[in-house]
Amino acid sequence: MSSPDVLVVGGGPGGCAAGYWLARNGVSVLVVEKKTYPREKTCGDGLTPRAIKQLLDMEFDFSVPQIHRIKGLRAYAGDLMLEMPWPERTSYPNWGASIRRSDLDGAVAQLAEKQGAEVRQATEAIAVVQDMRLVGVDLKSMDGSVERVFPRVVVVADGSLSRFGRALSTQRRKDYPYALAVRTYYESPNSTDEYIESQLDIRDKDGRSLPSYGWVFPLGDGVINVGVGALSTFKGWRDVNTTRMLEAYVARLPEYWQVSESDALQPAVGGKLPMAMSVGPKVGANWLVIGDAAGAVNPFNGEGIDYAYETGRMAADVIVEALAADDLALLGRYAQVLDDEYAAYHKVARVFVKVIGNPSVMRGLTQVGLRSRPLMEWTLKVMANLLEPEEYGMAERVYKAIEKVVRVVPDRVV
Numbered sequence: 001m002s003s004p005d006v007l008v009v010g011g012g013p014g015g016c017a018a019g020y021w022l023a024r025n026g027v028s029v030l031v032v033e034k035k036t037y038p039r040e041k042t043c044g045d046g047l048t049p050r051a052i053k054q055l056l057d058m059e060f061d062f063s064v065p066q067i068h069r070i071k072g073l074r075a076y077a078g079d080l081m082l083e084m085p086w087p088e089r090t091s092y093p094n095w096g097a098s099i100r101r102s103d104l105d106g107a108v109a110q111l112a113e114k115q116g117a118e119v120r121q122a123t124e125a126i127a128v129v130q131d132m133r134l135v136g137v138d139l140k141s142m143d144g145s146v147e148r149v150f151p152r153v154v155v156v157a158d159g160s161l162s163r164f165g166r167a168l169s170t171q172r173r174k175d176y177p178y179a180l181a182v183r184t185y186y187e188s189p190n191s192t193d194e195y196i197e198s199q200l201d202i203r204d205k206d207g208r209s210l211p212s213y214g215w216v217f218p219l220g221d222g223v224i225n226v227g228v229g230a231l232s233t234f235k236g237w238r239d240v241n242t243t244r245m246l247e248a249y250v251a252r253l254p255e256y257w258q259v260s261e262s263d264a265l266q267p268a269v270g271g272k273l274p275m276a277m278s279v280g281p282k283v284g285a286n287w288l289v290i291g292d293a294a295g296a297v298n299p300f301n302g303e304g305i306d307y308a309y310e311t312g313r314m315a316a317d318v319i320v321e322a323l324a325a326d327d328l329a330l331l332g333r334y335a336q337v338l339d340d341e342y343a344a345y346h347k348v349a350r351v352f353v354k355v356i357g358n359p360s361v362m363r364g365l366t367q368v369g370l371r372s373r374p375l376m377e378w379t380l381k382v383m384a385n386l387l388e389p390e391e392y393g394m395a396e397r398v399y400k401a402i403e404k405v406v407r408v409v410p411d412r413v414v
């Protein structure tokens, strides 16, 4: 296949999902991935029910031993703790999972291949741009050989750094939220825990609050994934040293994990999370941008795998229609499809992360929230984007309710 109808740049969750749905709809598609599976990707390795739904739709085999099923979320703030099972929903399963990205991404690439996509590894795509138009793509193999292809449509799925996207003039909106996160792995006798854990109030050794959140995602095989993230809306974000925050977080982890900082299985590594569809334009004359390259991470919870799957699928649907009608102008619909699905939700999320950027508000919210199971269960549904269609209006109402609660919190609890 020298010039497929569609070329997908990047074989992460977004690229493989796009490849899967294009091939399943009979489109000739080549996915190029510059690394070789199993390839590492810095990640918390956590999948919410929303991501599970996408994987089920792609017929992912959840019986593989690398999958560890997760029943719900345990949220901490200081000494307060609340354990919440994933909610019962009609559109989503009531369970999540954890799996290393080195196991997950190659497996989804294979699902795309099974549908008829060609997946070419160790191949880097370089945009050939003339007069601001994408006229071709150079595919550079490891041995240095270069092949120029002329696909009709290109899907840009090259992750948060998105060099290919930048060559097409995509840019991130600086006024939209953004996060930096680091993670590492530890051995833990509690790795079979069926809850993922999140700490909403991280403190240094002197008890000072740090502008970040932390997680422990058990992998079920003797190892846990531990990390911290810092949102650009947090006060003091610019001075954040995420590695030091991780040390502070690990030093105060609950005893049942039985880990200490010096036992990390590998040095902590970090990455960027562009959020709320902050990167655009999303579509050009013959290209579309998906996943992290489009800034698709959910600002509420830092989840990006699911949104890479979803945007890959939406892009595929639009491309299938445009190719069937032999009218690439129809690709322009993609921006509207994204807006219809996410714009209202992200609007709430953007305000929310701005409000919790104030540490005293964040403390007030967590202190009040963790004392109220109904409020936290609602918050979990909103944050993991698990609302039923008829509940969408509620997201806004919940946000307003939370905001009201925070405003009336007495000083002594914040």
Ligand SMILES: Cc1cc2nc3c(=O)[nH]c(=O)nc-3n(C[C@H](O)[C@H](O)[C@H](O)COP(=O)(O)OP(=O)(O)OC[C@H]3O[C@@H](n4cnc5c(N)ncnc54)[C@H](O)[C@@H]3O)c2cc1C
Residues within 6 Å of the ligand: 009, 010, 011, 012, 013, 014, 015, 032, 033, 034, 035, 039, 041, 042, 043, 044, 045, 046, 047, 123, 124, 125, 126, 157, 158, 159, 160, 163, 164, 181, 182, 183, 227, 269, 270, 271, 272, 273, 290, 291, 292, 293, 297, 302, 303, 304, 305, 306, 308
């Ligand atoms: C520390 C951290 C923790 C996180 N934890 C979670 C979590 O627990 N759950 C969750 O849902 N999300 C998490 N995320 C976010 C998640 O990792 C991303 O949102 C997700 O990987 C996005 O998928 P993608 O396909 O868009 O991009 P990527 O997964 O980055 O894939 C892009 C692929 O493109 C390839 N590539 C790049 N350039 C080229 C090129 N020119 N030619 C060919 N190939 C190319 C890369 O090698 C890569 O394989 C986390 C992120 C970080 C940094």
